[in-house]
Amino acid sequence: MQGLADAGWLAGLRLSDLLFYAVALVAVTGALAVAFGRNIVYSAFGLLLALFGVAAIYVFISADLVAVVQLLVYIGGVLVLILFAIMLTSKIGDARRSNLTLALVPGGVIFLLLLGLTVFLSLTTPWGTVAGRGLPTLRDAALEPTSERIGDALLTDFLLPFEIASVVLLAALIGAVIIARKEMRLLTTGGGQGNRP
Amino acid sequence: MAFHFTVVLVLLLLACVVVYGGLVLQRLVAPRKKMTTKSTVYECGEMPIGGAWFNFNPRFYIVALVFVVFDVEIAFTFPIGVVYRRWVEGPDWVVAAVEVAVFILVLLIGLAYVWRKGDLEWIKRIWDDRDIQAGAHRRGLP
Numbered sequence: 001m002q003g004l005a006d007a008g009w010l011a012g013l014r015l016s017d018l019l020f021y022a023v024a025l026v027a028v029t030g031a032l033a034v035a036f037g038r039n040i041v042y043s044a045f046g047l048l049l050a051l052f053g054v055a056a057i058y059v060f061i062s063a064d065l066v067a068v069v070q071l072l073v074y075i076g077g078v079l080v081l082i083l084f085a086i087m088l089t090s091k092i093g094d095a096r097r098s099n100l101t102l103a104l105v106p107g108g109v110i111f112l113l114l115l116g117l118t119v120f121l122s123l124t125t126p127w128g129t130v131a132g133r134g135l136p137t138l139r140d141a142a143l144e145p146t147s148e149r150i151g152d153a154l155l156t157d158f159l160l161p162f163e164i165a166s167v168v169l170l171a172a173l174i175g176a177v178i179i180a181r182k183e184m185r186l187l188t189t190g191g192g193q194g195n196r197p
Numbered sequence: 198m199a200f201h202f203t204v205v206l207v208l209l210l211l212a213c214v215v216v217y218g219g220l221v222l223q224r225l226v227a228p229r230k231k232m233t234t235k236s237t238v239y240e241c242g243e244m245p246i247g248g249a250w251f252n253f254n255p256r257f258y259i260v261a262l263v264f265v266v267f268d269v270e271i272a273f274t275f276p277i278g279v280v281y282r283r284w285v286e287g288p289d290w291v292v293a294a295v296e297v298a299v300f301i302l303v304l305l306i307g308l309a310y311v312w313r314k315g316d317l318e319w320i321k322r323i324w325d326d327r328d329i330q331a332g333a334h335r336r337g338l339p
Contacts, residue, residue, distance in 0.1 A: 019206070041250070059202045064198050064201075064202070065276060069272040069275075072268060072271065072272055073265070073268050073269055073272050076268060077261075077265035077268040080264075081258070081265055084257050085258065087252065088252060088253055088255055088257075088258055089252070144198060145198050147275065147276040147279045148279050148280050150276040151276035151278070151279045154276060154296075155280070155284060155289075155293055155296060159292070159296060163300060163303075165273060165300075166270075166273075166300040166301075166303040166304055167303055169303075169304060170303050170304060173262075173263065173266040174310055176262050176266075177259060177262060177263070177310075177311050177314075177316050180255070180258055180259050181259070181314075183255065
């Protein structure tokens with residue numbers, strides 16, 4: 001803590017910049033691990049790192065609720081689901097097919113399109129910035145709790161979308177369970193392999 | 198908010214220090230003798246049977262699926278929970294109460310559905326009638 005305070009006194013801006021780059025490095029490292037992992041299980045754990053880094057970046061742009069939701073839903077839920085899906089797949093430990101061998105051209109096209117979109121958005125978004133520097137920092141972002149404002153918005157302007165979200169969730173739940181049930185039946189009756197109780 | 202997330206950051210760093218500090222310390226201090234027993238997976242003193250990467254039972258998947266949906270529900274209702282008291286004490290309390298009630302009720306339908314259909318049952322009848330007719334249970338699958 002003392003070290004942090006000293007560094008803050010030394011150059012307040014630098015510290016939050018440094019933190020941002022550290023967090024971005026975590027996210028990018030995770031993403032690279034997902035893309036280039038030789039083993040899909042390691043790719044899934046790389047996804048954990050990437051999602052976590054993105055959650056931390058949400059904190060930097062003063063989106064606290066989104067950051068926590070990212071942690072709660074993506075890391076706590078979706079990632080666990082992905083891991084389960086991987087562990088359900090038979091002989092996954094033997095799979096040696098990495099992303100490198102798959103669909104280089106369409107992947108490259110999607111990459112370029114997404115890169116263009118990201119650059120466009122990052123250039124046109126009115127970030128909270130320091131004079132002369134384009135980087136959002138902890139110090140300039142409004143950093144106020146957002147959940148109250150979001151709660152009020154959900155009860156006023158976004159009342160209908162909120163209710164529709166519940167119907168969408170219901171449809172997703174029932175649809176996913178029906179599909180999973182079908183596959184489960186295939187696994188328990190058809191495959192008969194690798195079903196430990 | 199900055200303070201709260203700084204606390205999170207400090208805790209994260211502390212967690213890293215505890216884990217990696219312990220590993221580095223034992224590397225420096227502990228004697229190193231290699232044995233096959235030592236390099237096996239630690240299973241609380243039990244000898245591990247088979248590899249750790251076996252196929253999970255698919256029932257985990259369905260429960261995780263249901264969990265994700267209600268996880269998202271929590272994410273949606275949390276911001277309302279923050280302002281709920283203010284709304285309920287105010288003039289528009291009906292709006293808040295009814296909206297949250299409808300939201301949760303719609304998802305309860307989903308819960309009732311998976312419950313009724315037996316997807317949440319952990320111990321399933323392993324054989325349904327079709328399998329018994331096909332004689333799968335006598336062949337000893339799975």
